[in-house]
Amino acid sequence: MKCKKYEEKIILHLYGELGEKEGAELENHINECPECSRDFAYTKKVFKALDKSKEEIPEANWEKCWREIDAGAHKKSTLQKNFFLFPRWAYAGAALLLVFVLGAIIGRFLFFPGQRVSDEQALIPGSIQFTLQEYFEELKPVLVEYANYTSAEKREETIFMDKEIARNLLIQNILLRSIVAKTDPTLVQLLDDVDIVLKEISNLKKEDRQTPSLIRELIQEREILFKMEVLQKI
Amino acid sequence: MNEDAVIKLAQEGNREALKLLFEENKKKIFSLAYQYTKNAEDAEDILQEAFIKAYRSLHRFNIKNGNSFSPWLCRIGINCSIDHLRRNKIRKEKDMIVNNMENLTSYDADSNPENTSAQREIREKIDQTLNKLSGQQKIIFILRHYQQLTTGEIAEYLNCSEGSVKRQLFRAVSAMKVHLKGLILENKYEMQKI
Numbered sequence: 001m002k003c004k005k006y007e008e009k010i011i012l013h014l015y016g017e018l019g020e021k022e023g024a025e026l027e028n029h030i031n032e033c034p035e036c037s038r039d040f041a042y043t044k045k046v047f048k049a050l051d052k053s054k055e056e057i058p059e060a061n062w063e064k065c066w067r068e069i070d071a072g073a074h075k076k077s078t079l080q081k082n083f084f085l086f087p088r089w090a091y092a093g094a095a096l097l098l099v100f101v102l103g104a105i106i107g108r109f110l111f112f113p114g115q116r117v118s119d120e121q122a123l124i125p126g127s128i129q130f131t132l133q134e135y136f137e138e139l140k141p142v143l144v145e146y147a148n149y150t151s152a153e154k155r156e157e158t159i160f161m162d163k164e165i166a167r168n169l170l171i172q173n174i175l176l177r178s179i180v181a182k183t184d185p186t187l188v189q190l191l192d193d194v195d196i197v198l199k200e201i202s203n204l205k206k207e208d209r210q211t212p213s214l215i216r217e218l219i220q221e222r223e224i225l226f227k228m229e230v231l232q233k234i
Numbered sequence: 235m236n237e238d239a240v241i242k243l244a245q246e247g248n249r250e251a252l253k254l255l256f257e258e259n260k261k262k263i264f265s266l267a268y269q270y271t272k273n274a275e276d277a278e279d280i281l282q283e284a285f286i287k288a289y290r291s292l293h294r295f296n297i298k299n300g301n302s303f304s305p306w307l308c309r310i311g312i313n314c315s316i317d318h319l320r321r322n323k324i325r326k327e328k329d330m331i332v333n334n335m336e337n338l339t340s341y342d343a344d345s346n347p348e349n350t351s352a353q354r355e356i357r358e359k360i361d362q363t364l365n366k367l368s369g370q371q372k373i374i375f376i377l378r379h380y381q382q383l384t385t386g387e388i389a390e391y392l393n394c395s396e397g398s399v400k401r402q403l404f405r406a407v408s409a410m411k412v413h414l415k416g417l418i419l420e421n422k423y424e425m426q427k428i
Contacts, residue, residue, distance in 0.1 A: 008404045015378060017385055017400075045418050046411050050379060053357040057265040058274045065278055066256055072286035073252060 003029070003036050010040050014047050128179060132187075135172050136228050139194065142166065143225055146201070149216045159206050166201035173198060187231065193222045238297045245292050256285055259304055262381075263311040269376045270315040272361060280318050284311040309391050312377075316369050356417055363413040367406050374399055375406035 009026050012018050018026060030037050142165055177191040200215050219225060237258075243251035260281060267280035288310050295306060364372055370392070377383045377391065385403065389396040 007408075008400065011404055011407045012385075012400065015385075015403075042415075042418070043407070043411060046407070046414055049356050049414060049418060050360065050410065053353060053360055054380065055269075055272075055357070057261075057268050060260070060264050060274065060278050060281065062260060065260070065281055066253065068282045069252075069256060069285040069289070070249065072282065073249075073289045 003033055006030075006033075006036050007039065010036070010043050014043060132176065133232060135169075135176060136232055138172075139169055140225070140228065142169065142201070143194075143197065143219055143228075146197070146212060146215045147219045147225060149212045159204050163202055163204055166198045170195070170198040170202060190224065190227050190231070193218075193224050197224065237303055241292070241295065241297055241303055244289070245295070252285075252289060255303065255307075259307050262304065263307065266308065266311055266376065266381060267315050267318075269380050270373065271319060276318060276322070280311065280314045283318070284314045287314065305387070305391055309393075312373055312391065316373065319369070352417070356414065359413055359417060360410065363409050366413075367409060368402075371402045371406040371409075374402045375410075378403055 006026060006029055009018060009022065010030075013023055013026050030040050142162065145162075173191055173195055177188060177195070180187050180191070197215055197218055200211060200218070204211055240251045240254050244255055263284055264277050264281045267277035267284075268274060271277055271280065284307065288307050295301065295303070364375070367375065374388055374392070377388045378385065383391070385396050385399045389399045392399070
Protein backbone atom coordinates (compact mmCIF):
# COMPACT_ATOMS: atom_id res chain seq x y z
CA MET A 1 0.00 0.00 0.00
CA LYS A 2 1.34 3.40 -1.00
CA CYS A 3 -0.53 5.52 1.57
CA LYS A 4 1.25 3.99 4.54
CA LYS A 5 0.24 6.67 7.03
CA TYR A 6 -3.46 6.06 6.33
CA GLU A 7 -3.16 2.34 6.92
CA GLU A 8 -2.83 2.80 10.69
CA LYS A 9 -5.40 5.59 10.69
CA ILE A 10 -8.00 3.33 9.06
CA ILE A 11 -7.66 0.85 11.92
CA LEU A 12 -7.83 3.57 14.57
CA HIS A 13 -10.84 5.12 12.79
CA LEU A 14 -12.70 1.80 12.88
CA TYR A 15 -11.97 1.59 16.61
CA GLY A 16 -13.35 5.13 16.96
CA GLU A 17 -10.00 6.43 18.15
CA LEU A 18 -9.47 9.19 15.61
CA GLY A 19 -10.44 12.73 16.45
CA GLU A 20 -13.13 14.51 14.44
CA LYS A 21 -10.64 16.45 12.33
CA GLU A 22 -8.43 13.44 11.61
CA GLY A 23 -11.46 11.28 10.88
CA ALA A 24 -12.79 13.81 8.34
CA GLU A 25 -9.37 14.06 6.72
CA LEU A 26 -9.17 10.28 6.43
CA GLU A 27 -12.64 10.03 4.90
CA ASN A 28 -11.75 12.69 2.33
CA HIS A 29 -8.63 10.75 1.45
CA ILE A 30 -10.52 7.45 1.17
CA ASN A 31 -12.98 9.09 -1.26
CA GLU A 32 -10.09 10.22 -3.45
CA CYS A 33 -7.74 7.24 -3.21
CA PRO A 34 -9.05 3.95 -4.68
CA GLU A 35 -6.33 1.90 -2.98
CA CYS A 36 -7.14 3.24 0.49
CA SER A 37 -10.82 2.89 -0.27
CA ARG A 38 -10.30 -0.83 -1.01
CA ASP A 39 -8.19 -1.22 2.14
CA PHE A 40 -10.87 0.54 4.20
CA ALA A 41 -13.58 -1.76 2.85
CA TYR A 42 -11.46 -4.86 3.46
CA THR A 43 -10.46 -3.81 6.99
CA LYS A 44 -14.16 -3.26 7.76
CA LYS A 45 -14.84 -6.81 6.63
CA VAL A 46 -12.01 -8.13 8.81
CA PHE A 47 -13.44 -6.25 11.79
CA LYS A 48 -16.88 -7.72 11.14
CA ALA A 49 -15.40 -11.20 10.87
CA LEU A 50 -13.53 -10.67 14.12
CA ASP A 51 -16.68 -9.46 15.85
CA LYS A 52 -18.73 -12.33 14.50
CA SER A 53 -16.23 -14.89 15.68
CA LYS A 54 -16.18 -13.57 19.21
CA GLU A 55 -16.44 -16.56 21.47
CA GLU A 56 -18.91 -16.73 24.28
CA ILE A 57 -17.04 -16.71 27.56
CA PRO A 58 -17.90 -19.87 29.50
CA GLU A 59 -19.04 -19.68 33.08
CA ALA A 60 -16.28 -20.42 35.57
CA ASN A 61 -16.66 -22.46 38.72
CA TRP A 62 -16.79 -19.34 40.88
CA GLU A 63 -17.26 -21.21 44.14
CA LYS A 64 -14.16 -23.33 43.59
CA CYS A 65 -12.16 -20.26 42.51
CA TRP A 66 -13.16 -18.37 45.65
CA ARG A 67 -12.27 -21.32 47.89
CA GLU A 68 -8.79 -21.46 46.33
CA ILE A 69 -8.30 -17.70 46.68
CA ASP A 70 -9.52 -17.72 50.26
CA ALA A 71 -7.18 -20.59 51.12
CA GLY A 72 -4.25 -18.90 49.32
CA ALA A 73 -4.82 -15.61 51.11
CA HIS A 74 -5.22 -17.39 54.47
CA LYS A 75 -1.97 -19.30 53.91
CA LYS A 76 -0.17 -16.01 53.62
CA SER A 77 -1.50 -14.66 56.90
CA THR A 78 -0.40 -17.87 58.68
CA LEU A 79 3.09 -17.41 57.28
CA GLN A 80 3.12 -13.85 58.50
CA LYS A 81 2.04 -14.95 61.94
CA ASN A 82 4.78 -17.57 62.18
CA PHE A 83 7.42 -15.16 60.99
CA PHE A 84 6.87 -12.76 63.84
CA LEU A 85 7.25 -15.11 66.80
CA PHE A 86 8.29 -12.29 69.14
CA PRO A 87 6.89 -8.79 69.55
CA ARG A 88 8.13 -6.42 66.85
CA TRP A 89 10.00 -4.21 69.38
CA ALA A 90 12.15 -7.26 70.20
CA TYR A 91 13.29 -7.47 66.56
CA ALA A 92 14.07 -3.74 66.56
CA GLY A 93 16.07 -4.14 69.78
CA ALA A 94 17.99 -7.11 68.40
CA ALA A 95 18.79 -5.17 65.23
CA LEU A 96 20.09 -2.22 67.28
CA LEU A 97 22.23 -4.53 69.39
CA LEU A 98 23.64 -6.16 66.29
CA VAL A 99 24.54 -2.77 64.79
CA PHE A 100 26.24 -1.79 68.07
CA VAL A 101 28.30 -5.01 68.26
CA LEU A 102 29.31 -4.76 64.62
CA GLY A 103 30.28 -1.11 65.14
CA ALA A 104 32.43 -2.05 68.14
CA ILE A 105 34.23 -4.79 66.21
CA ILE A 106 34.85 -2.62 63.15
CA GLY A 107 35.91 0.32 65.37
CA ARG A 108 38.43 -1.83 67.23
CA PHE A 109 40.16 -2.79 64.01
CA LEU A 110 39.97 0.72 62.57
CA PHE A 111 41.25 2.66 65.59
CA PHE A 112 43.55 0.14 67.34
CA PRO A 113 45.08 -1.80 64.48
CA GLY A 114 48.44 -2.35 66.25
CA GLN A 115 46.97 -4.28 69.17
CA ARG A 116 48.20 -7.81 69.44
CA VAL A 117 45.74 -10.56 68.95
CA SER A 118 44.83 -12.81 71.83
CA ASP A 119 46.06 -16.38 72.32
CA GLU A 120 42.75 -17.73 71.09
CA GLN A 121 42.99 -15.66 67.95
CA ALA A 122 46.57 -16.83 67.48
CA LEU A 123 45.24 -20.35 67.14
CA ILE A 124 42.73 -19.48 64.46
CA PRO A 125 44.01 -20.82 61.13
CA GLY A 126 44.37 -18.00 58.62
CA SER A 127 45.01 -15.28 61.24
CA ILE A 128 48.30 -13.37 60.98
CA GLN A 129 49.46 -14.66 64.35
CA PHE A 130 48.89 -18.25 63.25
CA THR A 131 50.80 -17.67 59.99
CA LEU A 132 53.66 -16.09 61.90
CA GLN A 133 53.88 -19.04 64.28
CA GLU A 134 54.02 -21.43 61.35
CA TYR A 135 56.69 -19.34 59.65
CA PHE A 136 58.85 -19.24 62.77
CA GLU A 137 58.52 -23.02 63.09
CA GLU A 138 59.93 -23.42 59.59
CA LEU A 139 62.62 -20.77 60.04
CA LYS A 140 63.96 -21.89 63.39
CA PRO A 141 65.81 -25.13 62.33
CA VAL A 142 67.64 -23.26 59.56
CA LEU A 143 68.74 -20.47 61.88
CA VAL A 144 69.69 -22.92 64.66
CA GLU A 145 71.88 -24.83 62.21
CA TYR A 146 73.74 -21.67 61.18
CA ALA A 147 73.90 -20.39 64.75
CA ASN A 148 75.81 -23.59 65.63
CA TYR A 149 77.91 -23.64 62.46
CA THR A 150 81.40 -25.09 62.45
CA SER A 151 83.45 -25.14 59.25
CA ALA A 152 83.86 -28.95 59.20
CA GLU A 153 80.10 -29.63 58.96
CA LYS A 154 78.96 -28.08 55.70
CA ARG A 155 79.03 -30.23 52.64
CA GLU A 156 78.11 -29.25 49.10
CA GLU A 157 74.70 -31.02 49.08
CA THR A 158 73.70 -29.43 52.39
CA ILE A 159 74.51 -25.96 51.09
CA PHE A 160 72.42 -26.55 47.99
CA MET A 161 69.40 -27.59 50.09
CA ASP A 162 69.87 -24.69 52.50
CA LYS A 163 69.84 -22.25 49.60
CA GLU A 164 66.55 -23.66 48.31
CA ILE A 165 64.94 -23.51 51.76
CA ALA A 166 66.25 -19.99 52.34
CA ARG A 167 64.76 -18.76 49.05
CA ASN A 168 61.33 -20.09 49.97
CA LEU A 169 61.53 -18.60 53.43
CA LEU A 170 62.65 -15.30 51.95
CA ILE A 171 59.42 -15.03 49.96
CA GLN A 172 57.36 -15.72 53.07
CA ASN A 173 59.44 -13.19 54.99
CA ILE A 174 58.80 -10.46 52.42
CA LEU A 175 55.05 -11.16 52.44
CA LEU A 176 54.82 -11.16 56.22
CA ARG A 177 56.83 -7.96 56.43
CA SER A 178 54.47 -6.20 54.04
CA ILE A 179 51.48 -7.35 56.12
CA VAL A 180 52.82 -6.13 59.48
CA ALA A 181 54.73 -3.13 58.07
CA LYS A 182 52.40 -0.48 59.49
CA THR A 183 51.21 -2.22 62.60
CA ASP A 184 54.17 -3.81 64.42
CA PRO A 185 57.60 -2.05 64.25
CA THR A 186 59.30 -4.61 66.57
CA LEU A 187 58.30 -7.46 64.33
CA VAL A 188 59.35 -5.49 61.24
CA GLN A 189 62.84 -5.06 62.74
CA LEU A 190 63.12 -8.79 63.40
CA LEU A 191 61.92 -9.67 59.90
CA ASP A 192 64.47 -7.25 58.43
CA ASP A 193 67.25 -9.04 60.32
CA VAL A 194 65.93 -12.41 59.14
CA ASP A 195 65.83 -11.00 55.61
CA ILE A 196 69.57 -10.26 55.69
CA VAL A 197 70.37 -13.74 57.04
CA LEU A 198 68.21 -15.50 54.47
CA LYS A 199 69.71 -13.48 51.61
CA GLU A 200 73.17 -14.45 52.74
CA ILE A 201 72.19 -18.13 52.82
CA SER A 202 70.54 -17.90 49.40
CA ASN A 203 73.72 -16.50 47.91
CA LEU A 204 76.06 -19.00 49.55
CA LYS A 205 78.74 -20.56 47.36
CA LYS A 206 80.00 -24.06 47.99
CA GLU A 207 83.65 -23.05 48.18
CA ASP A 208 82.88 -20.08 50.43
CA ARG A 209 83.85 -21.01 54.00
CA GLN A 210 83.66 -17.54 55.48
CA THR A 211 80.04 -16.52 54.88
CA PRO A 212 78.48 -19.23 57.11
CA SER A 213 80.57 -17.94 59.97
CA LEU A 214 79.39 -14.42 59.24
CA ILE A 215 75.78 -15.63 59.24
CA ARG A 216 76.36 -17.30 62.61
CA GLU A 217 77.66 -14.04 64.02
CA LEU A 218 74.78 -12.11 62.56
CA ILE A 219 72.21 -14.43 64.17
CA GLN A 220 73.93 -14.20 67.50
CA GLU A 221 74.64 -10.46 67.42
CA ARG A 222 71.10 -9.54 66.51
CA GLU A 223 69.67 -12.09 68.92
CA ILE A 224 67.30 -13.30 66.24
CA LEU A 225 66.52 -16.67 67.83
CA PHE A 226 65.96 -15.09 71.23
CA LYS A 227 63.57 -12.49 69.79
CA MET A 228 61.68 -15.21 67.94
CA GLU A 229 61.28 -17.18 71.18
CA VAL A 230 59.95 -14.11 72.95
CA LEU A 231 57.47 -13.30 70.18
CA GLN A 232 56.24 -16.87 70.04
CA LYS A 233 55.51 -16.83 73.78
CA ILE A 234 53.52 -13.57 73.78
CA MET B 235 -20.32 0.60 50.76
CA ASN B 236 -17.95 2.42 48.39
CA GLU B 237 -14.92 0.74 46.80
CA ASP B 238 -12.34 2.65 48.87
CA ALA B 239 -13.90 1.47 52.13
CA VAL B 240 -14.00 -2.12 50.85
CA ILE B 241 -10.34 -1.96 49.82
CA LYS B 242 -9.39 -0.51 53.20
CA LEU B 243 -11.15 -3.37 54.95
CA ALA B 244 -9.49 -5.90 52.64
CA GLN B 245 -6.11 -4.30 53.41
CA GLU B 246 -6.83 -4.93 57.08
CA GLY B 247 -7.38 -8.61 56.26
CA ASN B 248 -11.19 -8.63 56.17
CA ARG B 249 -12.27 -11.78 54.37
CA GLU B 250 -15.73 -10.48 53.41
CA ALA B 251 -14.22 -7.39 51.83
CA LEU B 252 -11.92 -9.53 49.71
CA LYS B 253 -14.91 -11.61 48.64
CA LEU B 254 -16.76 -8.45 47.65
CA LEU B 255 -13.80 -7.38 45.49
CA PHE B 256 -13.76 -10.85 43.97
CA GLU B 257 -17.47 -10.70 43.11
CA GLU B 258 -17.06 -7.27 41.54
CA ASN B 259 -14.11 -8.17 39.33
CA LYS B 260 -14.19 -11.93 38.72
CA LYS B 261 -15.90 -11.84 35.32
CA LYS B 262 -13.60 -9.18 33.93
CA ILE B 263 -10.41 -11.01 34.91
CA PHE B 264 -11.76 -14.41 33.90
CA SER B 265 -12.87 -13.23 30.44
CA LEU B 266 -9.52 -11.53 29.85
CA ALA B 267 -7.68 -14.70 30.89
CA TYR B 268 -9.99 -16.89 28.82
CA GLN B 269 -9.54 -14.77 25.71
CA TYR B 270 -5.81 -14.96 26.26
CA THR B 271 -5.53 -18.68 26.94
CA LYS B 272 -8.66 -20.04 25.20
CA ASN B 273 -8.94 -22.51 28.04
CA ALA B 274 -11.43 -22.26 30.91
CA GLU B 275 -9.28 -24.19 33.40
CA ASP B 276 -6.25 -22.05 32.69
CA ALA B 277 -8.40 -18.95 32.97
CA GLU B 278 -9.63 -20.11 36.40
CA ASP B 279 -6.01 -20.67 37.50
CA ILE B 280 -5.07 -17.19 36.32
CA LEU B 281 -8.07 -15.68 38.11
CA GLN B 282 -7.04 -17.34 41.38
CA GLU B 283 -3.38 -16.43 40.97
CA ALA B 284 -4.26 -12.80 40.18
CA PHE B 285 -6.48 -12.44 43.26
CA ILE B 286 -3.98 -14.08 45.60
CA LYS B 287 -1.19 -11.87 44.25
CA ALA B 288 -3.41 -8.80 44.52
CA TYR B 289 -4.32 -9.67 48.13
CA ARG B 290 -0.67 -10.16 49.05
CA SER B 291 0.33 -6.78 47.65
CA LEU B 292 -2.84 -4.96 48.62
CA HIS B 293 -0.96 -3.06 51.33
CA ARG B 294 0.97 -1.33 48.52
CA PHE B 295 -2.22 -0.16 46.79
CA ASN B 296 -2.72 3.50 47.54
CA ILE B 297 -6.35 4.63 47.63
CA LYS B 298 -5.46 8.24 48.36
CA ASN B 299 -3.85 8.80 44.93
CA GLY B 300 -7.23 8.31 43.30
CA ASN B 301 -6.17 4.91 41.96
CA SER B 302 -8.88 2.61 40.82
CA PHE B 303 -8.79 -1.00 41.97
CA SER B 304 -10.07 -2.57 38.75
CA PRO B 305 -7.26 -1.42 36.40
CA TRP B 306 -4.70 -2.33 39.07
CA LEU B 307 -6.17 -5.82 39.36
CA CYS B 308 -6.37 -6.11 35.56
CA ARG B 309 -2.67 -5.30 35.33
CA ILE B 310 -1.97 -8.18 37.71
CA GLY B 311 -4.32 -10.38 35.65
CA ILE B 312 -2.49 -9.47 32.43
CA ASN B 313 0.90 -10.28 33.97
CA CYS B 314 -0.45 -13.57 35.34
CA SER B 315 -1.85 -14.46 31.90
CA ILE B 316 1.47 -13.75 30.18
CA ASP B 317 3.39 -15.69 32.84
CA HIS B 318 0.93 -18.57 32.76
CA LEU B 319 1.17 -18.92 29.01
CA ARG B 320 4.95 -18.70 29.11
CA ARG B 321 5.09 -21.43 31.77
CA ASN B 322 2.69 -23.70 29.93
CA LYS B 323 3.83 -22.99 26.40
CA ILE B 324 4.95 -26.53 25.61
CA ARG B 325 1.95 -28.13 27.29
CA LYS B 326 -0.37 -25.72 25.52
CA GLU B 327 1.05 -26.54 22.11
CA LYS B 328 0.39 -30.24 22.68
CA ASP B 329 -3.09 -29.55 24.08
CA MET B 330 -3.96 -27.31 21.19
CA ILE B 331 -3.38 -30.09 18.68
CA VAL B 332 -5.61 -32.43 20.70
CA ASN B 333 -8.26 -29.72 21.23
CA ASN B 334 -8.34 -28.83 17.55
CA MET B 335 -8.88 -32.47 16.67
CA GLU B 336 -11.63 -32.76 19.29
CA ASN B 337 -13.27 -29.57 18.03
CA LEU B 338 -13.22 -30.85 14.48
CA THR B 339 -14.82 -34.16 15.40
CA SER B 340 -17.38 -32.71 17.79
CA TYR B 341 -18.29 -29.77 15.65
CA ASP B 342 -21.46 -31.20 14.13
CA ALA B 343 -22.91 -31.54 17.59
CA ASP B 344 -22.43 -27.81 18.26
CA SER B 345 -25.78 -26.43 19.37
CA ASN B 346 -25.18 -22.92 17.98
CA PRO B 347 -26.95 -22.78 14.59
CA GLU B 348 -24.92 -19.74 13.50
CA ASN B 349 -21.70 -21.66 13.59
CA THR B 350 -21.14 -22.47 9.97
CA SER B 351 -18.14 -24.20 8.58
CA ALA B 352 -16.77 -20.90 7.22
CA GLN B 353 -17.14 -19.21 10.58
CA ARG B 354 -15.33 -22.08 12.23
CA GLU B 355 -12.55 -21.75 9.71
CA ILE B 356 -12.30 -18.03 10.38
CA ARG B 357 -12.26 -18.56 14.12
CA GLU B 358 -9.49 -21.10 13.82
CA LYS B 359 -7.51 -18.73 11.64
CA ILE B 360 -8.01 -15.91 14.16
CA ASP B 361 -6.82 -18.16 17.01
CA GLN B 362 -3.79 -19.25 14.98
CA THR B 363 -2.94 -15.63 14.19
CA LEU B 364 -3.39 -14.60 17.83
CA ASN B 365 -0.95 -17.32 18.87
CA LYS B 366 1.59 -16.06 16.36
CA LEU B 367 1.53 -12.54 17.81
CA SER B 368 3.99 -11.45 20.46
CA GLY B 369 2.72 -11.56 24.06
CA GLN B 370 2.24 -7.79 24.15
CA GLN B 371 0.57 -7.55 20.75
CA LYS B 372 -1.82 -10.32 21.73
CA ILE B 373 -2.82 -8.72 25.01
CA ILE B 374 -3.22 -5.30 23.37
CA PHE B 375 -5.43 -6.78 20.67
CA ILE B 376 -7.58 -8.62 23.25
CA LEU B 377 -7.91 -5.55 25.46
CA ARG B 378 -8.84 -3.32 22.52
CA HIS B 379 -10.96 -5.64 20.45
CA TYR B 380 -12.65 -7.92 22.97
CA GLN B 381 -12.48 -5.97 26.23
CA GLN B 382 -13.30 -2.68 24.44
CA LEU B 383 -10.66 -0.65 26.26
CA THR B 384 -9.35 2.49 24.56
CA THR B 385 -5.67 2.70 23.56
CA GLY B 386 -5.22 5.31 26.30
CA GLU B 387 -6.59 2.93 28.93
CA ILE B 388 -4.45 0.07 27.61
CA ALA B 389 -1.37 2.29 27.81
CA GLU B 390 -2.24 3.00 31.45
CA TYR B 391 -2.82 -0.69 32.20
CA LEU B 392 0.43 -1.79 30.58
CA ASN B 393 2.42 1.19 31.80
CA CYS B 394 3.62 2.19 28.33
CA SER B 395 2.99 5.05 25.91
CA GLU B 396 -0.22 5.33 23.89
CA GLY B 397 1.87 5.58 20.72
CA SER B 398 3.44 2.24 21.49
CA VAL B 399 0.00 0.68 22.08
CA LYS B 400 -1.22 2.05 18.73
CA ARG B 401 1.81 0.67 16.91
CA GLN B 402 1.38 -2.79 18.46
CA LEU B 403 -2.36 -2.74 17.75
CA PHE B 404 -1.68 -1.79 14.14
CA ARG B 405 0.72 -4.74 13.80
CA ALA B 406 -1.76 -7.14 15.37
CA VAL B 407 -4.66 -6.03 13.13
CA SER B 408 -2.38 -6.04 10.09
CA ALA B 409 -1.45 -9.64 10.89
CA MET B 410 -5.16 -10.49 11.10
CA LYS B 411 -5.76 -8.78 7.76
CA VAL B 412 -2.99 -10.78 6.11
CA HIS B 413 -4.02 -14.12 7.56
CA LEU B 414 -7.74 -13.70 6.91
CA LYS B 415 -7.28 -12.40 3.38
CA GLY B 416 -7.63 -15.77 1.72
CA LEU B 417 -10.81 -16.66 3.59
CA ILE B 418 -12.55 -13.33 3.15
CA LEU B 419 -11.61 -12.49 -0.43
CA GLU B 420 -11.91 -15.94 -1.93
CA ASN B 421 -15.62 -15.97 -1.07
CA LYS B 422 -15.12 -18.82 1.33
CA TYR B 423 -16.93 -16.69 3.80
CA GLU B 424 -20.23 -15.19 2.76
CA MET B 425 -19.64 -11.54 3.56
CA GLN B 426 -23.29 -10.52 3.25
CA LYS B 427 -24.01 -12.60 6.29
CA ILE B 428 -21.58 -10.76 8.49
